[in-house]
Amino acid sequence: GSSPASGLWLKLCALPLPVWAHQLLVVPLMHRSRALARHVVAGGLVADPVSGTNDTITVTDNRTGKSYTLPITDNTIKANDLKQVKSPDGAPLKTYDPGYMNTTCCISKISFIDGDKGILRYRGYPIEQLAEKSSFVEVAYLLVYGELPTAPQLAEWNRNIMRHSMIHNDMYKLHEAFRYDAHPMGMLVSALAAKGTLHPEANPALAGQDCYKDLALRNKQIVRILGGGPTIAAIAYRHRIGRPNVPSNADLGYVENFLYMLDVLHEGPTEYKPHPTLVKALDVLFILHAEHELNCSTSAMRHLASSNVDVYTATAAAAGALYGPRHGGANEAVLRMLERIGSVERIPQFVQDVKDRKEKLMGFGHRVYKNYDPRARLVRKIADDVFAICGRQPLIEVAMELEKVALNDEYFVKRKLYPNVDFYSGLIYKAMGFPEDMFTILFAVPRLAGWLAHWSEWIDDPDNRIYRPFQIYKGEGIRDYEDMSVRKQKVDETATAMKYSNRSARRAASLGKQ
Secondary structure (H helix, E strand, C coil), X not given: CCCCCCCCCEECCCCCCCHHHHHEEEEECCCHHHHHHCCCCCCEECCCCCCCCCCEEEEEECCCCXXXXXXCECCECCXXXXXXXXXXXXXXXXXXXXXXXXXXXXXXXXXXXXXXXXEEEECCEEHHHHHHXXXXXXHHHHHHHCXXXXXXXXXXXXXXXXXXXXXXXXXXXXXXXXCCCCCHHHHHHHHHHHHHCCCHHHCHHHHCCCHHHCHHHHHHHHHHHHHHHHHHHHHHHHHHHCCCCCCCCCXXXXXXXXXXHHHCCCCCCCCCCCXXXXXXXXXXXXXHHCCCCCCXXXXXXXXXXXXXXXXXXXXXXXXXXXXXXXXXXXXXXXXXXXXXXXXXXXXXXXXXXXXXXXXXXXXXXXXXXXXXXXXHHHHXXXXXXXXXXXXXXXXXXXXXXXXXXXXXXXXXXXXXCCECCHHHHHHHHHHCCCCHHHHHHHHHHHHHHHHHHHHHHHHHCCCCCCCCCCXXXXXXXXXXXXXXXHCCCCCCHHHHCCCCCHHHHHHHHHCCCC
């Protein structure tokens, strides 16, 4: 049965599995006769309402008739415990989970998300309180060290970060090598990796695998990256728009200095200061983007850290993951969607096209949140402050009406498609004059804090192992090598086709190879 009185049945895995895997029955530890009486449906997990035992499950493998008792800790079972469940030919059982849809890979104390209730907390503090009362630099300290700093601690932390906003001159030379139209994220990823070459004493491959156990050395890399990140981002921006670089002004605040490096021209540090309302708005956006549990880029950070590569290469990899349009490029996609809609009058047709799968609704829904993204509410409030200074974006009416329609349409409500943090952030960035290719940069700079917090936590984790998942091999069996003289073509030429430029076509014609 499926009622509470007879037990709760859950699917062990929603993904396609071999037939034998669906013959597994998973039940909690209970009296054996009662368990056998309830072996009715294959592939279920049953909670025993009689004994109340919920810290173990019993797996009965219908292929062999054997049963195994597995411990449950924090509502998870260890994948290694499944190795004792073996097929008739002795192969240990594994789980199959592309995209990590239901996989827990670490224990963390950094952030908490309850997607069903729309809750996000950093180290236990609600994101709403931090956005209202804290600053990004203070939040970065909280994420890395687990507690809010005292006034002297915050002052020292801020001093160290800002001191490292002055970066090596080689970083400026590196950017000169990029094309004028290079994407800022491509430059950021490259520069973060290159920055590691300047610090061989902080590279486990050169300084010894235990070098990061030295907390002083570890902390120095953290402030180097947090301090240098905005400077590298500003260099990429100014290179992109053809402006000469300017040095960091370490007397300013973190976000204030970032905006200063983006925008100052002939005025110099004494005559130019970014508008305080815009500084505050971007500071809050930095707080909202600082950390978000094991998303794609943070998982990449941990994945690389498991190999004990240097923190700069790991951070570059995390930034590379963020560069992907499925992850950090979402707010750009929202802006393009709103531009396609164009006016409030065209929203009904767009909504119908979404239902007919002719269009995609960007900025709604989230892999984790099945409720209103708490960050989205805060971003919506920031928008009005920014528009009051920089002017109201024409697309804001389209965005507000689209949000209203979607939140009241049963099609979207039933699918739990609520606005996420990307829905309004792109409009804010556009109002502030940022080109669209800078949007992901504005995501990456604050996320440095979250990545570094996870990196440091992973170093100290007693379960730290190099990531090495398995695969299900379904390729060819053993084959003997064939001599070229008897080999038949088996790969169609369309599979190896590639695009050639007109310049290459001109050369090929001249060489008679067209």
